Amino acid sequence: MENKIPTFSDLKREVIDAGLCTLCGGCTSFCRENKLHAIDIKEGLPDYINEESCLECGICYMICPVTDELNDKLEELYGKGIGKILEIYSARSTDENILKVCCDGGVATSLLNYLLDIHYIDGALVVKRMKGGRSMPILATSYHELLACAGASLATVPNLDEIRHYSTYTSLLPELKEIAYGGMENVALTGTPCQTKTVRKMQAVNILPSGSIRFVIGLFCIENFSFDAISLNKFEEIIGGRLSDIERVNIKEKMIIKFKDGSKKEIALEDLESVARKACIKCKIPFSNIYADISLGGLGSEEGYTTVVIRTPEGKRLFEEALEEGHIEIHPEWNEEKKEEVINKIKEWTEKKERRK
Numbered sequence: 367m368e369n370k371i372p373t374f375s376d377l378k379r380e381v382i383d384a385g386l387c388t389l390c391g392g393c394t395s396f397c398r399e400n401k402l403h404a405i406d407i408k409e410g411l412p413d414y415i416n417e418e419s420c421l422e423c424g425i426c427y428m429i430c431p432v433t434d435e436l437n438d439k440l441e442e443l444y445g446k447g448i449g450k451i452l453e454i455y456s457a458r459s460t461d462e463n464i465l466k467v468c469c470d471g472g473v474a475t476s477l478l479n480y481l482l483d484i485h486y487i488d489g490a491l492v493v494k495r496m497k498g499g500r501s502m503p504i505l506a507t508s509y510h511e512l513l514a515c516a517g518a519s520l521a522t523v524p525n526l527d528e529i530r531h532y533s534t535y536t537s538l539l540p541e542l543k544e545i546a547y548g549g550m551e552n553v554a555l556t557g558t559p560c561q562t563k564t565v566r567k568m569q570a571v572n573i574l575p576s577g578s579i580r581f582v583i584g585l586f587c588i589e590n591f592s593f594d595a596i597s598l599n600k601f602e603e604i605i606g607g608r609l610s611d612i613e614r615v616n617i618k619e620k621m622i623i624k625f626k627d628g629s630k631k632e633i634a635l636e637d638l639e640s641v642a643r644k645a646c647i648k649c650k651i652p653f654s655n656i657y658a659d660i661s662l663g664g665l666g667s668e669e670g671y672t673t674v675v676i677r678t679p680e681g682k683r684l685f686e687e688a689l690e691e692g693h694i695e696i697h698p699e700w701n702e703e704k705k706e707e708v709i710n711k712i713k714e715w716t717e718k719k720e721r722r723k
């Protein structure tokens with residue numbers, strides 16, 4: 367029997383129609399950037415827009431973070447489970463402006479700013495919150511742009527139903543086109559595990575413009591939340607407040623919501639099951655973002671600090687330089703015992719995610 371390579375029709379059946387698509391945007395950006403225009407986002411999900419143009423190259427299937435293609439190669443490079451850990455810290459930025467707007471300790475923004483400062487990168491692919499509560503990926507090329515993208519919140523996302531849709535997730539990879547068109551050769555990316563896994567798969571098979579991604583900052587991720595205007599009441603009931611009163615949202619062991627009046631509410635993730643993204647609650651991609659040069663999360667650090675997992679020699683060198691140059695500082699009470707505790711927490715959350723059906 368002929369051994370046919372899996373193509374978009376297989377991706378549609380096995381991943382998209384099965385409710386497993388993470389919406390990272392890798393498959394459609396590859397198709398668009400290579401001027402094939404066979405698939406794009408249609409009614410919120412990847413679909414054929416011109417099936418006749420499909421070359422059946424199978425690359426969309428191969429780079430999808432949900433399929434098993436290239437997993438052996440990635441495991442060889444980045445490990446599995448909690449991944450390769452060269453060092454682990456709890457740290458924060460030393461920049462007052464960053465500390466005012468960041469998610470945890472502002473390490474992501476400070477490291478990106480340092481990479482721009484030393485011209486190691488020309489830009490960083492990050493997420494900006496726009497007026498009207500929308501969020502979108504941008505290529506930040508200055509300190510001020512990075513500052514405007516620090517932190518995270520619940521943002522509205524485009525939805526063809528004309529119904530407002532809210533999510534903690536932002537599709538990042540479609541913005542790769544800016545790298546391709548702008549001719550940038552050295553870019554850093556911040557992303558959730560599904561996004562960084564797609565980029566590493568692209569790099570493993572040399573797909574443009576993934577070669578321009580010089581540095582990857584991975585964010586831990588257990589799941590994301592998403593709901594439409596119709597489910598808004600339910601969400602507001604769970605959080606005990608109005609969406610319009612939320613200033614910032616942070617996900618650690620619980621969802622932590624900071625309201626504009628300064629009050630704070632912590633909600634158990636189990637209580638938010640009805641608004642969790644369906645693809646996320648089935649996602650088994652390693653929680654602590656093993657595909658990054660440096661992975662960051664709030665889990666394991668006290669408020670105002672970021673947990674920093676250094677995974678590659680390049681990540682180690684740049685973190686140590688940023689530390690030496692005074693851009694970041696390690697928690698004054700950080701020690702071997704705390705390190706062990708944090709590694710155990712990461713193991714626990716990794717296993718929790720792996721056990722999902």
Ligand SMILES: Cc1cc2nc3c(=O)[nH]c(=O)nc-3n(C[C@H](O)[C@H](O)[C@H](O)COP(=O)(O)OP(=O)(O)OC[C@H]3O[C@@H](n4cnc5c(N)ncnc54)[C@H](O)[C@@H]3O)c2cc1C
Nearest residue numbers: 468469470471472473474475492493517587588663664665
């Ligand atoms: C969707 C999402 C889910 C997360 N889930 C967990 C979790 O379950 N447990 C945990 O411990 N930590 C989680 N994190 C990580 C945590 O919230 C912080 O982002 C991380 O600790 C870095 O904090 P910081 O203060 O150093 O980052 P900051 O200095 O505030 O910078 C954060 C950077 O991330 C970028 N960013 C924001 N939103 C997104 C997005 N949707 N996609 C890609 N980049 C984005 C920002 O633009 C900014 O550049 C999650 C983050 C995100 C974005």
